[in-house]
Amino acid sequence: MLALISVGEAAARKDSDSVASLQVSAGDVITSRDGEKWALVKVLAVDTWPDGSRVAHCMTFKSVPEKPSLGAATVSDVLIWHAPINAASFQEGWELLGNQQAKPEEMAGFLEYLKLQDFPRYLEVSGQDAKELISRANRHYQTANQLAEQGKKIESIAEYTQAIELFPLFFEAIDNRAFTHMELGDYAAALEGFEQSLAVNPDGVSAFFSKGECLMKLGRLSDAEAVFEQGLRRFPSQQSMFSDFLARARRLKSGG
Secondary structure: OOOOOOHHHHHHHHHHHHHHOOOOOOOEEEEEEEOOEEEEEEEEEEEEOOOOOEEEEEEEEEEEOOOOOHHHHHOOOEEEEEEEEEHHHHOOOOEEEEEOOOOHHHHHHHHHHHHHHOHHHHHHHHOOOHHHHHHHHHHHHHHHHHHHHOOOHHHHHHHHHHHHHHOOOOHHHHHHHHHHHHHOOOHHHHHHHHHHHHHHOOOOHHHHHHHHHHHHHOOOHHHHHHHHHHHHHHOHHHHHHHHHHHHHHHHHHOOO
16 A cells, blocks of 8 residues: 655655765765764865775864854864764765865864875865965075074074975974984974974984984883884994994993
């Protein structure tokens, strides 16, 4: 027997089907009931990976007690400025409120993510000129070098930092800032810097070796020993340097 449904039930089913098959796009403002409150999310961009999966770069807002409207995305309190979320997770239980192109100030978190993860795309999305930006970074770098030579180490660190903020792939500036931290005896900050440098330039022998030195200074002798052992294998042309410091780490570790 054919089951009959009311107009209201049909509309509810239609809404449910549209929610279940939601495919988010850039600018979409979506909501979902979360217990007694409503979650609110704005999609800033969507990327499709080679395997067909999609990631939505989202700005999330604090939950609200009543179902939000499209305009709520412009007045609600931001919870997270950028969060990469599997787009498939929005297919069920989420409702599209409408689409609003992201304002420049709303893109700040996404742009910071791109700056660190995909610098060429950061330049494209932010509309900046690569040569001009790198030129500005290099001016800060040269100023930092001059200040360091003058013994103005704190000031030089500030200039290196400005260069790095402009151009996060500037591993020479990252290295020099870390070396300056070492000269000031701040080995924890220096270690963090050398690890940052190696994330950008994995084959940086100076950063790799100096990472081991910092670990020694911090009393992390087993970690330092592991770095120098790895350095012997990775950088055979610097074998004597790594073997010398490996021996030192082992002597210190044994109490010698």
